[in-house]
Amino acid sequence: MHVLLTGAAGGVGTLLRDLLPALGHTLRLADLKPVEGGLTFDLRDTDAVRAAVRGVDAVVHLGGISLEDTFTNILGSNIEGTYELYEAVRQEGVKRVVFASSNHAVGYTPLTGDLIGSDTPTRPDTYYGLSKVFGEGLASLYADKHGIETVSIRIGSCFPKPRSARMLSTWLSPADCARLVHAALTTPDVGHTIVNGISANTRAWWDLSTARALGYEPHDNAEAYAAEVGELDPDSPDAKLLGGFFTTL
Numbered sequence: 001m002h003v004l005l006t007g008a009a010g011g012v013g014t015l016l017r018d019l020l021p022a023l024g025h026t027l028r029l030a031d032l033k034p035v036e037g038g039l040t041f042d043l044r045d046t047d048a049v050r051a052a053v054r055g056v057d058a059v060v061h062l063g064g065i066s067l068e069d070t071f072t073n074i075l076g077s078n079i080e081g082t083y084e085l086y087e088a089v090r091q092e093g094v095k096r097v098v099f100a101s102s103n104h105a106v107g108y109t110p111l112t113g114d115l116i117g118s119d120t121p122t123r124p125d126t127y128y129g130l131s132k133v134f135g136e137g138l139a140s141l142y143a144d145k146h147g148i149e150t151v152s153i154r155i156g157s158c159f160p161k162p163r164s165a166r167m168l169s170t171w172l173s174p175a176d177c178a179r180l181v182h183a184a185l186t187t188p189d190v191g192h193t194i195v196n197g198i199s200a201n202t203r204a205w206w207d208l209s210t211a212r213a214l215g216y217e218p219h220d221n222a223e224a225y226a227a228e229v230g231e232l233d234p235d236s237p238d239a240k241l242l243g244g245f246f247t248t249l
Helices: 011-023 046-053 071-092 127-146 174-186 209-213 222-229 244-248
Strands: 002-006 026-031 058-061 096-102 149-155 192-197
Touching: 002 011, 002 046, 011 026, 011 174, 046 071, 058 071, 058 174, 071 096, 071 127, 096 127, 096 174, 127 149, 127 192, 149 174, 174 192, 192 209
Parallel strands: 002 026, 002 058, 058 096, 096 149, 149 192
Antiparallel strands: none
């Protein structure tokens, strides 16, 4: 597939722009920051976004602010920018989007010991998490109203390896992230589907059945790094709520 990758200069985007081509995808890169061989524009630039979308088969939308920020900044980058992206997709006739949602869309979900499904109600922990709730809602609207299919991936923690004890539960390895995005791009008839995005972690908090239904088969397990990151403090926010320390911001 010919895929527009927004947020290509960011952490996850940098990983995917090396991994997705090996799975058969040709990438058109875009970001607010310059990226070699890519397009540089603000997601609120209607004409630039539409030009970037023109001619592609699908969009992997990672663009926007990836941490907590002021509401004004989140509004412009993550909310208005995502709206402009979906409008461009609609106008240009693109029928598939993979939307990078986040665990922070459901960050106030208590950790009770039961696996958390992808159907858990939204409980954002920050303005950032709230913007991901908006993106999921926008994807649902455009699926029902305009036939644009989206897989919204509630990404846990996508880094080359876990950086904390919390990530023994939330880690999504780069290779598994690419596998999940590939499944989200190629599985037919998804409408708007929300999936959890983690690897096959021994200490997983999330249920992966909806992701597996797309054909996703994770290969990696954060447990391999347990000795490096230590154990989770049971009294910390990371042990009580899915969003962890984001709930304290």
